[in-house]
Amino acid sequence: MHIKNLKINFRHIGGLKNILDIDEIKVEKGESFGIIGESGTGKTVLALSILGLLEMPPGEIERGEIFLDGFNVVGASSNELRRKVRGKKAVMIFQDPMSTLNPVLTVGEQLKQVIIKNQGLRGRLARAKAMEMLELVRLSDPGSVLGKYPHELSGGQRQRVIIALALSCGAEFIIADEPTRNLDVTIQAGILVLLKELQRDLNVTLLFIANNLGLVSATCDRVAIFNKGRIVEQGETSAVISNPSSPYTRMLIEAIPRRREERGVSEEKTAGGKRSGENRLDPAGDPSAQEAAARTGTNGPVLEVKGLVKHFPVRQDLGSRKMQFVRALDGVSLKVESGETLGLVGESGCGKTTLANTMLRLSEPTGGRVVFDGKDIFSLGRKELRAVRRDMQIVFQDPFWSLNPRMLVKDIIGEPLEVQTGFNELERIKKVEKLLEMVDLPAESVYKYVHEFSGGQRQRIAIARALSLMPKLIVLDEPTSAIDIVSQIQILELLDNLKRDLDLTYVVISHDLSVISYMSDKIAVMYLGKIAEYGDVRRIFREPGHPYTQVLFAAIPDINTKDISEIKTVRGSVPSAIEPPAGCRFHPRCAIAVERCSQEEPELRETDDGRLIACHLWDSRGGSRLPL
Amino acid sequence: MKQSVFIKTMKPKVKHFGESISLLKRNRLTCLSFYAVIMLLLIAVMAPVLLPAAQHIDQATNPTEKLLGPSLEHPFGTDELGRDLFKRVLLGTRISLQTALVAVLCAIMIGVPLGAVAGFFGGAIDEIIMRITDIFLGFPPLLLAMSIAAFMGPSLRNATLAIAVAWWPWFTRIVRGQAVSLRERQFVRAAVAIGTPSYKIVYKHIIPNCLAPIIVQSTMDLGAVILTISSLSFLGLGAQPPQPEWGLIVSTSRNYFLNAWWYSIFPGAAIAFTVLVFNLLGDGLREIMDPRTRNV
Numbered sequence: 001m002h003i004k005n006l007k008i009n010f011r012h013i014g015g016l017k018n019i020l021d022i023d024e025i026k027v028e029k030g031e032s033f034g035i036i037g038e039s040g041t042g043k044t045v046l047a048l049s050i051l052g053l054l055e056m057p058p059g060e061i062e063r064g065e066i067f068l069d070g071f072n073v074v075g076a077s078s079n080e081l082r083r084k085v086r087g088k089k090a091v092m093i094f095q096d097p098m099s100t101l102n103p104v105l106t107v108g109e110q111l112k113q114v115i116i117k118n119q120g121l122r123g124r125l126a127r128a129k130a131m132e133m134l135e136l137v138r139l140s141d142p143g144s145v146l147g148k149y150p151h152e153l154s155g156g157q158r159q160r161v162i163i164a165l166a167l168s169c170g171a172e173f174i175i176a177d178e179p180t181r182n183l184d185v186t187i188q189a190g191i192l193v194l195l196k197e198l199q200r201d202l203n204v205t206l207l208f209i210a211n212n213l214g215l216v217s218a219t220c221d222r223v224a225i226f227n228k229g230r231i232v233e234q235g236e237t238s239a240v241i242s243n244p245s246s247p248y249t250r251m252l253i254e255a256i257p258r259r260r261e262e263r264g265v266s267e268e269k270t271a272g273g274k275r276s277g278e279n280r281l282d283p284a285g286d287p288s289a290q291e292a293a294a295r296t297g298t299n300g301p302v303l304e305v306k307g308l309v310k311h312f313p314v315r316q317d318l319g320s321r322k323m324q325f326v327r328a329l330d331g332v333s334l335k336v337e338s339g340e341t342l343g344l345v346g347e348s349g350c351g352k353t354t355l356a357n358t359m360l361r362l363s364e365p366t367g368g369r370v371v372f373d374g375k376d377i378f379s380l381g382r383k384e385l386r387a388v389r390r391d392m393q394i395v396f397q398d399p400f401w402s403l404n405p406r407m408l409v410k411d412i413i414g415e416p417l418e419v420q421t422g423f424n425e426l427e428r429i430k431k432v433e434k435l436l437e438m439v440d441l442p443a444e445s446v447y448k449y450v451h452e453f454s455g456g457q458r459q460r461i462a463i464a465r466a467l468s469l470m471p472k473l474i475v476l477d478e479p480t481s482a483i484d485i486v487s488q489i490q491i492l493e494l495l496d497n498l499k500r501d502l503d504l505t506y507v508v509i510s511h512d513l514s515v516i517s518y519m520s521d522k523i524a525v526m527y528l529g530k531i532a533e534y535g536d537v538r539r540i541f542r543e544p545g546h547p548y549t550q551v552l553f554a555a556i557p558d559i560n561t562k563d564i565s566e567i568k569t570v571r572g573s574v575p576s577a578i579e580p581p582a583g584c585r586f587h588p589r590c591a592i593a594v595e596r597c598s599q600e601e602p603e604l605r606e607t608d609d610g611r612l613i614a615c616h617l618w619d620s621r622g623g624s625r626l627p628l
Numbered sequence: 629m630k631q632s633v634f635i636k637t638m639k640p641k642v643k644h645f646g647e648s649i650s651l652l653k654r655n656r657l658t659c660l661s662f663y664a665v666i667m668l669l670l671i672a673v674m675a676p677v678l679l680p681a682a683q684h685i686d687q688a689t690n691p692t693e694k695l696l697g698p699s700l701e702h703p704f705g706t707d708e709l710g711r712d713l714f715k716r717v718l719l720g721t722r723i724s725l726q727t728a729l730v731a732v733l734c735a736i737m738i739g740v741p742l743g744a745v746a747g748f749f750g751g752a753i754d755e756i757i758m759r760i761t762d763i764f765l766g767f768p769p770l771l772l773a774m775s776i777a778a779f780m781g782p783s784l785r786n787a788t789l790a791i792a793v794a795w796w797p798w799f800t801r802i803v804r805g806q807a808v809s810l811r812e813r814q815f816v817r818a819a820v821a822i823g824t825p826s827y828k829i830v831y832k833h834i835i836p837n838c839l840a841p842i843i844v845q846s847t848m849d850l851g852a853v854i855l856t857i858s859s860l861s862f863l864g865l866g867a868q869p870p871q872p873e874w875g876l877i878v879s880t881s882r883n884y885f886l887n888a889w890w891y892s893i894f895p896g897a898a899i900a901f902t903v904l905v906f907n908l909l910g911d912g913l914r915e916i917m918d919p920r921t922r923n924v
Contacts, residue, residue: 362817386823387823389821389822392821393821393822394817394818396814396817396818401813401814402813402814404837406839415824416822420822426633446636447640448640
């Protein structure tokens with residue numbers, strides 16, 4: 001593939017907007033090429049225009065050429081595109097595997113259609129070929145997968161089926177547009193390994209679009225970094241990562257959160273700078289800060305969760321009387337000491353967010369207790385609960401949804417003050433201005449709507465709202481996963497500084513291990529509604545103990561992953577939380593499981609090196625010294 | 629100080645409104661219908677003022693000039709009592725718009741809070757409110773309005789009330805659907821986490837975020853309500869003679885239809901025009917209110 005001088009514009013109500021302006025990209029046959037950029041930089045637009053799928057209008061190609069195997073896609077008629085390009089020369093794997101497959105046809109039907117059309121095989125032969133394709137993408141039990149509908153498959157399986165579909169077209173150029181975006185990390189690892197192996201073994205060309213350098217460092221030979229529709233850097237992957245020439249690439253690499261010990265220099269930089277005091281609230285002049293000081297009791301556990309259970313009822317079959325439950329939380333206990341930061345890690349569906357919501361009593365539990373600041377919050381009446389809410393706040397994942405779009409910033413940040421304090425409007429505005437200053441936003445922001453702010457700025461507003469009552473505990477539910485990479489590090493630094501200045505206690509929820517390691521003192525790894533491992537973050541990161549923790553850590557590629565073989569994959573996918581596996585919940589996927597694991601549920605117990613772990617085999621394996 | 633806070637608060641709101649207007653101007657059809665609605669409103673307000681002794685002129689009969697065709701003197705012709713139809717149609721604008729506005733506003737005042745409460749609280753409250761709405765929605769709105777108007781006695785005021793009673797369930801339904809999805813939004817959860825009381829959440833977070841569909845729906849409903857009022861008047865359950873109500877004029881014109889076409893056509897066209905204009909405006913507003921077309 002060869003792109004020359006491509007310029008694509010989008011026509012909007014506001015006029016013409018340049019989306020993409022590329023000088024040259026050349027992808028050789030059999031190569032894997034990565035495209036990296038933050039969201040909105042035109043990566044997907046590029047992918048669509050290679051296949052001639054770009055919608056025009058609003059899009060329009062101002063100039064340039066895209067050659068696929070010598071054929072110029074720009075300017076080709078839709079008929080030509082259909083006959084020569086799509087499915088013949090190039091295919092695309094989209095982000096969302098569910099909407100790519102037709103929900104009313106079985107996987108086998110869909111595969112067969114493609115095979116019949118592109119390879120001229122019929123009946124038995126087509127079926128056999130379909131089987132072969134499914135085996136090629138390493139789906140276990142391809143025979144039964146053929147007869148299934150897309151909704152019966154898991155996300156990882158679906159993405160594999162789509163790859164099989166793409167391969168059976170016979171195209172030798174595969175465009176993968178963030179193929180693992182909606183997948184869990186352990187599933188993502190499998191797909192990455194599969195794509196890389198296919199590219200190596202079948203000699204297909206891979207154009208891999210990603211928003212994260214870690215994903216491409218092991219999979220791609222060469223890489224192009226996009227920023228605002230322009231290529232800022234292009235070259236060998238390892239060279240770009242180890243020796244970035246453009247400031248933007250350097251910024252991307254520096255934006256990856258690192259542990260405090262590793263950071264070293266940057267720590268002093270932030271501590272010595274303007275941080276040192278001017279942003280701090282003056283406790284004497286601030287009534288609510290004084291109150292907060294008075295409210296702070298002894299230095300003990302701020303939050304204690306004891307055997308928390310949360311089941312969501314679901315009706316399985318139409319008409320069936322039997323109620324079934326999603327066991328989102330099945331007996332979770334943990335303790336958060338005052339002033340420390342607890343990190344909660346786990347794949348989606350493991351109950352992290354349910355835990356956050358339930359421990360703040362945003363939803364009612366099925367069983368168990370949560371003691372906050374010495375009070376059992378589930379036994380409180382409405383008035384007492386409102387008083388307790390002053391001390392515990394939450395910052396949500398997505399700042400686009402967590403701020404009311406119809407309210408001005410002064411009303412958003414001022415809402416807790418209005419509800420909980422007797423401040424009049426002027427006092428409130430003064431306080432809001434102070435809070436904005438604490439989160440490094442200009443004071444003029446007071447009279448603005450949230451849509452005037454970027455993602456990172458919105459998250460600052462959300463943080464300011466959480467701070468407004470000077471709480472003791474703030475739960476951060478994926479605080480940076482919805483904002484771009486560069487703002488992420490700034491938000492994390494801000495949170496870190498606020499914590500130091502205001503003596504806060506955090507519970508950080510994230511699936512991103514680098515965020516957790518940056519922020520946390522303690523870490524709890526969750527799997528299917530249970531805690532698998534709990535302990536000091538440094539120890540667990542150095543020597544993950546539970547087999548699941550080990551797999552989880554090894555599944556995530558980062559920029560230091562040089563070869564695909566360094567990524568560990570785990571078989572299967574996360575089982576349904578409706579009927580979790582008996583015994584240890586991880587045993588069906590565990591490489592070292594023994595019979596006892598499938599019968600007896602392991603207790604969370606303390607080991608000699610001070611962590612809590614739920615695994616029968618800890619002792620016999622000699623602690624964490626025997627990694628998988 | 630207090631005053632400056634107020635001014636500063638209003639500034640972004642005015643700006644926001646200005647953006648809406650400038651968006652409106654980009655879509656030609658919507659823009660035209662917007663101007664047409666303004667024109668209708670002007671006529672409704674000004675006609676009784678500008679035509680001095682309007683009531684007198686309007687109701688003065690002049691048998692010598694009965695059933696005259698359109699001419700320069702009488703652009704829309706005259707009716708069987710010699711009244712000028714042009715003036716009557718102009719004066720009818722106020723009746724139609726006023727009753728439609730009142731009816732839709734009443735329907736919103738009943739429907740929106742009910743829908744927001746049902747959607748936000750869910751459970752038994754939701755069930756009760758929505759089943760009642762379902763009962764109302766089970767009847768065709770015109771039939772329901774007719775029976776209520778017939779029960780209360782025929783008059784324009786009763787017809788307006790009848791329409792409001794027949795119309796609120798549509799708003800309840802729309803708002804409830806919105807509220808159910810808003811309840812799961814994180815800003816509503818954040819408000820719960822802050823300790824905001826439920827009633828405040830409903831009127832500060834839920835209802836303001838339902839405004840866009842409410843405005844679109846009510847604009848379109850204005851057209852439909854004008855049609856319903858005219859129908860009720862046509863059936864003798866709304867405006868009573870000698871009120872210059874469009875539906876009523878059409879109704880009396882039936883007897884003269886064969887030899888006085890202008891008698892039915894002009895008031896009928898007025899109804900059709902008004903309904904069309906409101907529908908077009910509603911359609912355009914739907915596009916403008918859509919955040920996807922907005923944040924560009």
